[in-house]
Amino acid sequence: MTFHVLADLAASITDLKKDPMGTIREAHGETVVILNRNEPAFYAVPPARYEAMMDLIDDIQLAELVRQRLGGPTVRVDIDELIADAERDSKLQP
Template sequence: MTAIHQIHTDMVASITALKRDPMGTVHTGTAETGAIAILNRNQPAFYCVTPELFEYFQELAENAELFALAEERKANGQFVAVNLDDL
């Protein structure tokens, strides 16, 4: 039985197309949404994303880590009184 995978972008290209014209395939595929899924035998093998989209994903991951840290510290209950005028 073949596994069915969800493709998380509107643009797709085959690995063959990528081999034939790597930069053209990536440039055309990422022009609209910033991402293209590269398929191998009609299954997603990997995604190519623009540097801007990759940076955005990195910021999201960093923000999620900071949020988790803040929630952990908040649950810990160790608060410090701060006057905004003193900052």
């Protein structure tokens, strides 16, 4: 059976058990696939890469929300008009 390995570096689960931090340190900030009997068991992802992945997921979810709302009504506005209205309203407030 074949498996997709989505990392350039691999380590066995045995190596990870023997020296977890050493295994990660040897990766020099790259993602490591941890193999169990030559099958991917999980990926060890550095914090910076994980944060970037989470940001990307958030962006994708926001983009989907925008796409869903595109069919709704739109209103044309002029930013200068909005600023003028806001300034006028702030002068009227006591």
